[in-house]
Amino acid sequence: MNSIVSMRWVLARMYEPDLFIADCRFSLAEPEAGRTAFQQDHIPGAVYFDLEHSLSSPLQDQGHGGRHPFPDIESLAQLLRKSGVSNETRIVVYDDQGGAMASRLWWLLRYMGHEEVYLMDEGYSAWKAAGFPVTAEVPVRIPASFTPRLQQHLLASLEEVREASKQGSSLLIDSREHARYLGLEEPIDHTAGHIPGAINLFWKDNLNSDGTWKSHDALADRFHHLPKDQEIIVYCGSGVTACPNVLALRAAGFDKVKLYAGSWSDWISYPENPVATGDE
Structure with missing residues (x-):
C-alpha cells in the first residue's frame, strides 16, 4: 500500500469535503514550536495534532511506557470526532520533520482501523516554498461519528x-x-x-x-x-x-x-x- 502522496496530490484535493488535513509539526527540543508555527500559518483547513498532548499519554509515574506513552485511544477518538473525522474521511498528515511526527498519527489511525490515511511528502516548508495556499485561520469543524476498530496485530x-x-x-x-x-x-x-x-x-x-x-x-x-x-x-x-x-x-x-x-x-x-x- 502506498501511503505517501505528493504535495500536488494534496493541492488538487484539499477542498474536497471528505478530505481532512492534520498538521503534526513538532520539535522535541522546543515542544511548543509546532503549535506556534501552526498558529502563524498552515495548510488551509488543517487541524493541529500535538505529539505530546494529542498523540501521547502523560508520562507514567512508575516510569514505564516510554517517553511518549501510548495515547488513550478513546481520548484520541473523541478528538478526531470533534475535529470532524468519520470512518469514511480521507486523511492527510504532514509535518516539517521528514514525516517523523506525522507518521505517528498515520500509524495510530491505522491501529484504530482507519486505512485511508496518507503522509504528504516533503512537508510544510516545501509546500509554502512552492507558493501553495497557506492561512493563519483556524477552521470551524463540524463533529462527526468515528468508531475505532482496533487492529491489535499491529x-x-x-x-x-x-x-x-x-x-x-x-x-x-x-x-x-x-x-x-x-x-x-x-x-x-x-x-x-x-x-x-x-x-x-x-x-x-x-x-x-x-x-x-x-x-x-x-x-x-x-x-x-x-x-x-x-x-x-x-x-x-x-x-x-x-x-x-x-x-x-x-x-x-x-x-x-x-x-x-x-x-x-x-x-x-x-x-x-x-x-x-x-x-x-
Whole structure:
C-alpha cells in the first residue's frame, strides 16, 4: 500500500469535503514550536495534532511506557470526532520533520482501523516554498461519528519483544541513529545501547538527499534482505520515529510489521531487560 502522496496530490484535493488535513509539526527540543508555527500559518483547513498532548499519554509515574506513552485511544477518538473525522474521511498528515511526527498519527489511525490515511511528502516548508495556499485561520469543524476498530496485530507487547530478543521469533529493527544503536552515545535516555538481537535501520534512510521520500522501488531495494515471511517488530527511542520505518516497510510490501510503542525508553525502564552494544 502506498501511503505517501505528493504535495500536488494534496493541492488538487484539499477542498474536497471528505478530505481532512492534520498538521503534526513538532520539535522535541522546543515542544511548543509546532503549535506556534501552526498558529502563524498552515495548510488551509488543517487541524493541529500535538505529539505530546494529542498523540501521547502523560508520562507514567512508575516510569514505564516510554517517553511518549501510548495515547488513550478513546481520548484520541473523541478528538478526531470533534475535529470532524468519520470512518469514511480521507486523511492527510504532514509535518516539517521528514514525516517523523506525522507518521505517528498515520500509524495510530491505522491501529484504530482507519486505512485511508496518507503522509504528504516533503512537508510544510516545501509546500509554502512552492507558493501553495497557506492561512493563519483556524477552521470551524463540524463533529462527526468515528468508531475505532482496533487492529491489535499491529502493536507488539513487551513480552513479544522479550521473546523476539531471546528466541528470534520476530525480527527486531532499531530505527535510531547508528551511534545510538551501537551505544556510543545516548543524548536522551539514561542507558545507551539496543535490544539484544535487533538490527539497525535508521529511519532517515527512507529519504532521499533532498528530503523527499524514496520511491516504492527504492524502498523495496532498501529492505530486500529482510524476510517477508517473518514478523517484524520496529522500535526507536520512544515509539515516534519507528513509525516512518513501519510506513516504509508497508510501502515496500511487508505486511507482518508491528510497532513496539514504548520502544527503547520503555525497555530500559525494566532493570531485568538486557542491553546490547556494538553491532549484531
